[in-house]
């Protein structure tokens with residue numbers, strides 16, 4: 001990795017949580033590694049007036065608190081590049097003066113015109129700030145590139161996503177838009193691409209002829225914490241599935257790209273989104289399960305249910321768990337079910353993709369726990385990043401008992417280098433102008449189209465149940481019935497927490 005061209009990094013929502021926890025600590029990590037441009041400044045923007053010094057002091061504390069790198073020796077040098085302005089961002093009249101402030105800072109720091117505008121604001125501002133920036137010409141690229149970074153949610157449903165698309169594309173080109181999906185910044189999500197396309201042994205098997213099903217789990221042991229207010233407007237489907245998990249599914253399912261160029265990779269990802277078979281309203285009962293955690297006691301501690309969390313309605317119908325079964329209608333995947341599940345307050349934190357291969361066509365061995373079991377390739381995205389291959393081996397001794405064994409690779413064994421955080425990687429890419437790991441407009445729209453019938457049914461059809469599940473369990477048991485095939489179940493079944501013994505935190 002090398003230094004990018006000089007640029008100014010403008011962060012709207014500078015007093016917000018994301019800036020404190022992720023953005024500034026990640027920029028500092030890049031600074032320490034010498035990966036920020038030669039000439040560089042970060043301008044924090046919020047409504048509340050602060051001096052540069054007060055903002056720097058707050059950022060200093062946050063870099064220490066949410067540290068991304070151990071080396072604290074360069075914090076003061078980094079802070080000299082941090083500035084702050086208070087702007088009423090929803091007021092168009094504030095923008096001519098704001099433009100002048102940017103000019104002054106550029107002149108002072110000798111930066112030139114390249115600018116990143118990062119919207120770390122509530123989504124209600126997404127349709128406003130870009131328009132106001134454009135009203136004073138801050139979208140124009142004559143004096144250097146201008147890029148707009150947006151955090152999810154990219155709309156609330158198909159209708160609002162189409163509206164946002166229209167607003168953004170009125171003043172900005174698609175190649176100026178960077179929609180952050182931090183899952184795409186995770187090393188192991190990118191490693192899925194490398195595993196698939198740098199090894200000759202997987203690709204020939206990676207299709208409907210050899211794969212029985214693909215399962216993607218993103219389990220979280222935490223509840224909604226202090227984000228009850230936001231979560232009430234989202235729910236698990238919008239919060240995790242519409243973006244992160246469909247992106248992971250697309251990388252697992254895409255065709256080999258013709259090159260590593262962003263356009264080549266994104267074209268293949270888009271084709272997967274376009275091939276998602278929508279779940280029809282009539283099938284929502286059987287293909288989309290939702291749940292909400294209820295109070296329970298874990299290790300003697302009473303865990304509140306979702307409806308008791310701060311900012312959550314006592315009658316809330318928001319799902320904290322979602323599980324889907326769906327198909328990708330193309331030649332590679334015809335007939336292969338994909339399963340996605342995610343939830344809060346599950347027994348542990350784990351995100352993984354599990355490729356279940358078909359069983360052998362003829363069962364020779366009938367005894368032992370591994371007899372006739374399908375092979376599984378587990379791509380562990382977090383924690384303990386790595387890859388696990390499960391297969392049958394003879395149990396030593398008389399007879400032909402088959403035992404299931406693991407071929408286990410841990411990312412940590414590959415290198416003692418630290419794994420950069422997702423934000424660090426993505427912020428670097430925004431300065432480099434590499435949009436490979438960002439969602440483009442059409443992907444977002446296709447994802448909403450795919451989920452619309454489920455969202456409609458979950459909102460309007462009272463007969464679709466919202467299952468309660470005890471905090472600390474693997475979600476509603478009904479979700480087990482999603483998996484096709486006798487004896488088939490999720491890799492961590494509800495009643496039997498783990499068969500690797502590595503994810504049991506309870």
Ligand code: BG6
Pocket residue numbers: 182220239240351
């Ligand atoms: C965020 C969601 O996008 O991703 C959160 O809003 C969720 O609700 C988080 O907890 C999960 O991210 P990670 O990186 O911890 O798996």
